Amino acid sequence: MIRLYGMTGSGNCWKPAVAMKMLGIAFDWTEIDSVGGETRRAPFLALNPNGRVPLLQLADGRLLAESNAMLCYLAEGTPLLPPPGYERAKVLEWMFFEQYSHEPYVATVRFWIHYLGKREEWRDKIAEARVKGYAALAVMETALGKTAFLAGETFSIADIALYAYTHVADQGDFDLTPYPAIRSWLARCEAQPGFEAMR
Template sequence: MSKLTIYGDTISGNCLKAKWVAERLRIPFDWKETSVVAGETRTPAFLALNPWGQVPFVVLADGRGLAQSNAIMLHLAEGSALIPGDAYDRAKMFEWLFWEQYSHEPTIAVRRFRVTFQRLRGDERDRELETRGNAALKRMDEALAGRRYFVGDALTLADIALVAYTRWAGDGDYDLAAFPHVGSWIARVEGDLGLRAEDAR
C-alpha cells in the first residue's frame, strides 16, 4: 500500500476540496500539481491515467483511481464527522452537493474563470452568469440565515464543497457584501479549515 496521490490544480476550487478533506482528516497524501490552463490534463500520459481528462483525480493507496471532486470527498470522508450520521441530515448534505454541481459551480466558478483567466466580461454570457450566480448566492444566504453551517450545527462536506468557489466569488465580479450570511459563513469555514482569508482570490 502506498500513499494517496491527489492530482490537482491549486487555482481550482474543485481540486482544493479534495486537499482540504485529506488535511482535515489527517490522511497523508502527495499533491501532484497539474495545470488545466497549461493543458496538463490533456496530455497522453494524463489521459492514460484518467480518461476523464480532468482534475481533481486521485489515485488511492491501493492504486485505484477516482474522479469527480464530490465523489472523492465522499470516499475520503467515509465514516468521519464530515458526513452526518443522521439519515435525513445526510440526505440534506447530498441535496447541497448535487445543487453545487448543477447550479453553483457552473455559474460562480465559470464566471470567475472567464473574468480572471480569460479576461471575458460584459458579454451576453457574462450577464447570464451574473444573474444565475447571484440567484445561487441569494439561495445560500437565505439558507444560512440563523445557521452556522448548511446542515445540522457542524461542518460537513456541503460546506466544504460550497466554500471552495464561493470564497473566490469576488474574483468573478460578484459582490459578496450583498450576502452577509454567506460572508460570515465563509469566514467560519475558512477558520475551521485553517485557511487564511488573505489567500482567497
C-alpha cells in the same frame, strides 16, 4: 501514499486537499496545468479519460475522479459526513446544488474572467451566467440565515464543496457585500480546525 492530481487555484482541486488536511490524511500533490492543456494529453488521459482534475489515486493504485465523490469517500466514518439517513441526504442535497446550480455559474464566470481574461469579449454571456450565480448565492443566504452551516448546525463536506468557489466569487466580479449570512459563514468555515484557505 495517496496522490492528488490537481491545479493550484482550482476550487474543485482544493476540496479533497483541504478535506485530507482536516482529517489528517497524508497525501502527495502532483501539479497539473489544466489551463495549459496537460489534462488533455495522453499520459493524463491514461489515468482519467475524462481529462479533468482533480484526480485522486489511492495507495493501492485505484483512481477516483470528481471532487464531490472524493469528499464523500474521504469523509466516510468521520464527523464531516453524517451516517446514512436524512442528515446525510441534506449534505448530499447541497453538494448536488453546488454542482448543478452554483459551480456552473459562479466558478465558470470566475474562470472566464480570472483565468481566460474574457471580461469584455464575453460580456453578454458573463452577464447571463452572473444572474444565475446570484440566484444560487441568494439560496445560500436564505439557508445560512437559519443555520450556522449549510446542512445544519455542524460543519460538513457540504460546506467544503460550497466554500470552494464562493470565497473567490469576487474574482468573477460577484459582490458578496449584500450577503451577510454568507460572509459570516465563510468566517466560520475558516475557523474550523485544520482548515486551510485555497492558494
